[in-house]
Amino acid sequence: MDFEVLWRYAPSLLSGFGVTVMCWGAGGALGVVLGFVIALIYRLRLPPLRWLLRVFIEVFRGTPFLVQLFLIYAGGPYIGLRLEATTAGILGLGLYSSAYFAEIFRGGFAAVPVGQIEAAMCVGMKPIDVLLRVTLPAALIAAVPPIVNMLIVLSKETVVLSIITVPELMYQMQTMAAETFTAFDAIFAMAVFYWLLVESVSRLGRRLESRVTAFMAEAARQA
């Protein structure tokens, strides 16, 4: 590994990392919010709406992320959607992950023991209160581990963004590799970097998971 080359390209690599983190954060946030909204609307039990959402989820879970990106970035202009690569990347990550998050939230709602809801209703709580005080807290607690998991998966998907020329880390790395003929070293460094990143984020995620779950359980108890 030629460290001189690395040093020269440090600024662009750092900027690339910044773009990676930004895309991951923005895409993830978009996905979680959108997924949550979808899950909520799904609960309204309106058949035509449900069907529409079902199609959305099946399409975004049943097709490769790369193809979705191409559709948005290359195909977008043909339906009036002219986006910059990075924006397209964030939108892509958001839509792609929202389908998964929607299913995660759905699972969270399903995991709430029916007995708890029945107890709340028997005691005379209004439906909106049942939702806010009983269903939602329990559902969110159940959803935290799979959400953390999905966010980790999403962090790995950001490398795909390089294919549509988003200037994230992988893209900068490949530029450096092409300009300095250090392809192997560059990709090796990338592999090691991502491995360490994902491993440490996973461990952090697990710790965060137990903390958040404990916190939310406590909050629910006090509510």
Added chain:
Amino acid sequence: MSAPMIEIRGLGKSFGAHEGLRGVALVVGRSEVVCLIGPSGSGKSTLLRCINFLESYDAGEVRIAGKLIGYEDAPDGTRRRMGARNLREMRREIGMVFQHFNLWPHMSAMRNVAEPLRRVRGLDAAEAATRALAMLTRVGLADKAEAYPSRLSGGQQQRVAIARALAMQPRLMLFDEPTSALDPELVGEVLEVMKSLAAEGMTMLIVTHEMGFAAHVADRIAFIDDGRIVDEGPPRRVFHESAEPRVRQFLQTYHDRNSF
């Protein structure tokens, strides 16, 4: 005089700091039926599982028909753990019936019974099938031979489990709360099979909560509390005239809950 079927002397077992069994002594003669009763956590199951060495014990000894199980005496006089092959051979002679049946879900009732005959006793497929069918008939389930455990009721599953243990022609049988996991109305069919086994002269050691069954079928009752055998003797004496306060207290709560 031949050795008793089961001989337990000074048995001890610790789980870390907690002493599960201490100084347990028990003798079960041939064709005897002994029921172990006592509160939960008293060590009944642990004791039973030490007999076929599913649990290891730390002190004392367990002898099956005179032969030490789990350990063997080395030539230099010390005692060491029994080898795997010897242990397997001894286990073949001991039948065990579990609380949760432990039938293998990917095999039919027939295959559950025949598989040990094939793999452990070395019978060929035809012989094993014949013997298995005979055993299933013995427990009244010949018509369910091809059924899978998921299609059988709890009582039927337990009877298949008994057939599986019985098919090996063991010298004695251990029962670990055989009816505790069953719906009340299915308990009877299992107890009937066990009664008939006793009548045929099978040596049986049964951990159970079924006091009625114990009172009528057992030759002896042993009461365990906190890792020790507190009282032991014929059912009439233990159930009605026990000198031990702990036994009387246990039976009292039982009576209170069960007479209506």
Added chain:
Amino acid sequence: MHPQVILHSFGYLTQAAGTTLAISLAGIALGFVIGAAVCIARLSRKAWLARIGGVYVSVFRGVPLLVLLLFIYYFLAKFGVDVPALAAAIGGLALSSGAYQSEILRGALAATPPGQAEAAVALGFSGVEVWRRILLPQALRISIPPLINEFILLLKASSLVSVVGIAELTRVSMNIASLTYRPLEAYVGGASFYLAINLGLAALGALTERRLAGERA
């Protein structure tokens, strides 16, 4: 919107779909062998073997597939090994999938109720026999639904091998897009093929799960 683009390229897309399926099947099969080996290593009583297994899973789940594919490609190029891109692609998919499959198998083994092994031991089965007759058959049954799911994921991941030039579904869609200047239709076409295959697989998965659940209930 010019749907006739999709119609005209239907033949190419079908052929490409076949390539995608073939690559994915090869990848999952090889991945199973790797996954089984890694799983056995992780369960080994030899600490060093278990560690190697653990590191394998950590590395091949942590490194993104795209990075892995390019790594294999450049690795082989650097050391002058002339391996066709196809082999590199399948190898990459297999190495990655192997890590996930080993975890699936590990979970399946853990899910088998211990009482069943105990009954076998009490009857006098040897350790090997307990494995062969009781634990392994059940573990395989339990792992089928998650393995089908893994196959669906692998199929989608295979779209990344387009970057090493293999003429699978994504690459062919890209080609159609650049030839016809109609990326929307091209990618909708490609996506539809992926969707059709995945819906079929999902149905298969649901069917298998129901049948297996009935057996174990």
